Amino acid sequence: MAIRVLIADDAVFMRNMIRDIFATVNDFEVIGEAANGAEAVEKYRELSPDVVTMDIVMPMKSGIEAVKEICQQDSGARIIMCSALGQESLVMEAIEAGASDFIVKPFTPEKVLEVVRKVSAL
Amino acid sequence: MDMSKYKAMFVSESREQLTQMGAAASQLQRTPENRELIDQLFRQAHSIKGMAASMEYSEITDLAHSLEDLMSGFRDGSREPDKKVMDLLLEGIDALSGQVDARAEDQPAPSATELVAKVRALLSGDAPVPASAKPQGEKPATPAPSAAVSASAAAAGAGTGAGLLVKYSMSVTGTMAGLKGFLAFKRLSTLGNATPVNTTLDALKKGEFAGPIEVKLEGAVTVEQVGKLLGAISEVASWEAKALARPAPPPEAKPAPEKGAPGKQDTGSKVESTVRVRTSFLDYFINAIGELTALRVRLAELAQQRQDPDITEVSDKLERHVRDLYAQVMSVRLMPLESVTSILPRTVRELARKNGKEISFEMHGQELEVDRSILEVVLDPLIHLLRNCVDHGIETPTERESAGKPREGAINLSAYRERERTVLQVTDDGRGIDPNRLRNKAVSKGLLTAEAAERLSDKEAVQLICLPGLSTAETVTETSGRGVGMDAVKAVMERIGGELIIDSVVGKGTIFLLSLPRSVAIVPVLLVAAGTETFAFPLGRIVRTVTLESWEIKSSRGRRFFMVDEDTIPLVSLSAVLNVPRNGHHPARTPEGEEIIHVVLVEKDGFMLGVEVDSFAGHQEAFIKPLPQPLGRIGCLGGAMLLGSGKPVFVIEVGALFPGRIRRSEAVGARP
Numbered sequence: 001m002a003i004r005v006l007i008a009d010d011a012v013f014m015r016n017m018i019r020d021i022f023a024t025v026n027d028f029e030v031i032g033e034a035a036n037g038a039e040a041v042e043k044y045r046e047l048s049p050d051v052v053t054m055d056i057v058m059p060m061k062s063g064i065e066a067v068k069e070i071c072q073q074d075s076g077a078r079i080i081m082c083s084a085l086g087q088e089s090l091v092m093e094a095i096e097a098g099a100s101d102f103i104v105k106p107f108t109p110e111k112v113l114e115v116v117r118k119v120s121a122l
Numbered sequence: 123m124d125m126s127k128y129k130a131m132f133v134s135e136s137r138e139q140l141t142q143m144g145a146a147a148s149q150l151q152r153t154p155e156n157r158e159l160i161d162q163l164f165r166q167a168h169s170i171k172g173m174a175a176s177m178e179y180s181e182i183t184d185l186a187h188s189l190e191d192l193m194s195g196f197r198d199g200s201r202e203p204d205k206k207v208m209d210l211l212l213e214g215i216d217a218l219s220g221q222v223d224a225r226a227e228d229q230p231a232p233s234a235t236e237l238v239a240k241v242r243a244l245l246s247g248d249a250p251v252p253a254s255a256k257p258q259g260e261k262p263a264t265p266a267p268s269a270a271v272s273a274s275a276a277a278a279g280a281g282t283g284a285g286l287l288v289k290y291s292m293s294v295t296g297t298m299a300g301l302k303g304f305l306a307f308k309r310l311s312t313l314g315n316a317t318p319v320n321t322t323l324d325a326l327k328k329g330e331f332a333g334p335i336e337v338k339l340e341g342a343v344t345v346e347q348v349g350k351l352l353g354a355i356s357e358v359a360s361w362e363a364k365a366l367a368r369p370a371p372p373p374e375a376k377p378a379p380e381k382g383a384p385g386k387q388d389t390g391s392k393v394e395s396t397v398r399v400r401t402s403f404l405d406y407f408i409n410a411i412g413e414l415t416a417l418r419v420r421l422a423e424l425a426q427q428r429q430d431p432d433i434t435e436v437s438d439k440l441e442r443h444v445r446d447l448y449a450q451v452m453s454v455r456l457m458p459l460e461s462v463t464s465i466l467p468r469t470v471r472e473l474a475r476k477n478g479k480e481i482s483f484e485m486h487g488q489e490l491e492v493d494r495s496i497l498e499v500v501l502d503p504l505i506h507l508l509r510n511c512v513d514h515g516i517e518t519p520t521e522r523e524s525a526g527k528p529r530e531g532a533i534n535l536s537a538y539r540e541r542e543r544t545v546l547q548v549t550d551d552g553r554g555i556d557p558n559r560l561r562n563k564a565v566s567k568g569l570l571t572a573e574a575a576e577r578l579s580d581k582e583a584v585q586l587i588c589l590p591g592l593s594t595a596e597t598v599t600e601t602s603g604r605g606v607g608m609d610a611v612k613a614v615m616e617r618i619g620g621e622l623i624i625d626s627v628v629g630k631g632t633i634f635l636l637s638l639p640r641s642v643a644i645v646p647v648l649l650v651a652a653g654t655e656t657f658a659f660p661l662g663r664i665v666r667t668v669t670l671e672s673w674e675i676k677s678s679r680g681r682r683f684f685m686v687d688e689d690t691i692p693l694v695s696l697s698a699v700l701n702v703p704r705n706g707h708h709p710a711r712t713p714e715g716e717e718i719i720h721v722v723l724v725e726k727d728g729f730m731l732g733v734e735v736d737s738f739a740g741h742q743e744a745f746i747k748p749l750p751q752p753l754g755r756i757g758c759l760g761g762a763m764l765l766g767s768g769k770p771v772f773v774i775e776v777g778a779l780f781p782g783r784i785r786r787s788e789a790v791g792a793r794p
Contacts, residue, residue: 122351
């Protein structure tokens with residue numbers, strides 16, 4: 001069965017890119033998208049995805065706060081942070097909040113798939 | 123990965139972010155303590171950085187990154203950005219816009235190394251220094267000297283229940299190693315009670331320790347479990363686990379995930395679900411509705427011809443649906459004014475700086491929604507008007523002081539609705555436009571006779587500023603004053619069926635009003651017959667229609683006039699203006715034998731004109747298409763539309779029917 005993914009990113013551009021990456025293989029299915037942290041928490045509750053790709057910096061509720069809330073509801077949640085250069089401290093905070101792994105923009109499709117596959121296999 | 127298909131999306135999303143950043147930055151200037159704005163600017167710079175990095179646009183990535191850094195130092199609220207920071211921020215937003223524009227055109231984007239260096243210099247002279255770009259090393263780590271391993275029973279088999287001593291090293295260096303090292307530690311801690319042995323938890327959290335890490339893992343942990351967790355981190359180069367000698371406390375449940383701190387800030391704004399649509403789609407919709415409208419009108423004509431109640435019913439229903447559809451599509455096409463005007467505060471600031479003026483600029487009503495066809499054309503005229511205010515309207519601070527005014531001049535842009543129209547009002551409290559100077563200029567340039575100039579009221583004289591080639595500026599400035607500004611504004615307004623109205627009081631200031639139609643696409647028109655042809659007048663440009671008898675028409679010096687409500691109004695014939703043969707026209711006559719003359723009364727800038735037509739032929743909603751070249755150069759024709767029968771009809775450009783301004787003022791002077 002395909003791994004069900006929720007994509008949370010405030011940039012449509014990034015969401016489309018990540019979705020396209022998953023579309024190139026058949027072991028993933030993108031089941032939802034969220035444009036901010038609050039929506040990510042809501043969609044997580046609604047859809048119970050296997051794995052989430054989560055942008056760190058988002059409006060309304062940051063990715064880190066969303067991770068905290070999601071992990072509070074589901075301690076087994078698998079969330080992969082999408083970070084950018086110069087965000088080490090935020091990544092650290094996210095890991096501490098319960099994120100399973102992170103990828104750094106700009107990322108290659110191979111890297112994304114590798115990390116997501118590994119995390120979902122945990 | 124082929125990124126070209128993402129380019130358009132990158133460009134449109136970045137532009138949107140930059141527009142919002144521009145607005146946020148100018149708001150931040152007024153309220154530097156507003157942390158939400160700082161957060162927003164940080165977030166948006168960050169977002170652009172991420173997108174640009176994915177597109178491999180390094181110059182945009184670098185600049186966006188430096189703006190992100192610039193903002194991040196202010197996010198804790200301990201300090202407020204000063205003018206230097208704001209200037210850099212604004213300069214950065216401008217430069218980013220330029221880079222995005224260049225990429226949109228597939229041009230190499232200008233690099234902003236200088237600007238990035240300026241930001242870095244400012245930040246390094248500043249405490250605290252925000253995180254700056256660090257290369258993420260993916261190179262193999264140089265083997266670090268191994269730390270002393272605490273002696274233990276070397277049993278690498280299944281867990282004894284006491285726990286394991288886990289040692290792992292990373293295949294990457296630098297920050298990445300620190301982060302992945304901490305991630306590995308975090309994962310281990312889900313298995314049992316984890317304590318770093320050869321470093322501290324603090325150092326791990328700070329990402330400081332990048333060498334092989336030793337972790338004491340207490341609990342019922344198996345080597346397989348450890349292997350599974352660490353093996354899923356590609357950056358873990360190698361690991362080993364040994365049984366701990368000393369007994370451990372009974373196994374604990376997975377540590378509960380950290381209690382989430384309550385949201386630091388919740389802006390509380392609602393989440394809108396939106397879909398991005400290419401603008402060409404919206405234009406297509408409008409086109410399609412135009413065609414539907416034409417068909418609907420044709421159907422109504424058929425229904426009438428055949429006297430068929432069934433067709434009438436279908437036609438009526440269709441009309442309602444098309445109307446609803448039209449309303450919906452029009453509302454989708456609406457965008458707030460601020461989506462284009464948000465750059466204006468910066469424009470004014472720049473102009474003021476260049477001109478050595480002190481100016482406060484305020485905008486009101488910019489949330490008003492306007493059709494995008496209008497938005498697309500309204501920015502240039504607004505910039506022209508604002509330039510005019512800054513260059514010519516507002517005096518220098520010294521001049522203002524000696525005139526008893528505050529040093530700082532005020533310019534306002536407000537927007538409001540007036541019935542179907544949107545009105546943009548630009549006001550300044552500057553020196554005003556001197557009607558006498560304009561009269562003299564117009565006479566000395568040979569645009570007006572001295573007598574005609576004398577006859578103009580002050581208000582009429584002020585409108586002379588819109589004459590091509592007439593500018594009151596004493597010196598030509600970089601931005602305006604070449605006499606190309608106001609007539610260009612006027613021309614745009616006439617093209618879209620808008621109006622420019624100027625009111626000014628010497629010494630007090632000037633008001634410019636741009637009155638804009640709802641849309642430039644679909645408008646109600648009055649159909650008229652002239653000679654052998656049918657033409658259409660946009661209803662919005664018609665004051666009223668009148669029917670005269672021939673005795674009411676007076677002639678003077680070869681021109682015809684008639685009276686309406688005490689006003690003497692010049693009369694022109696549409697077929698004469700357009701040179702349409704009038705054969706076959708048999709005018710209706712009164713029983714007394716007087717010819718009946720149909721007149722469309724139009725107005726422009728407060729001047730009235732009667733246009734004689736052969737007959738009125740009903741009105742309808744029309745989708746007006748612009749004329750292709752060379753027809754577009756025929757001044758009196760503003761576009762074309764289809765009748766219900768499929769017959770094309772020209773739409774009259776009312777403004778162009780008026781004779782030159784000078785002759786018109788003579789006409790005004792001909793009042794009895």
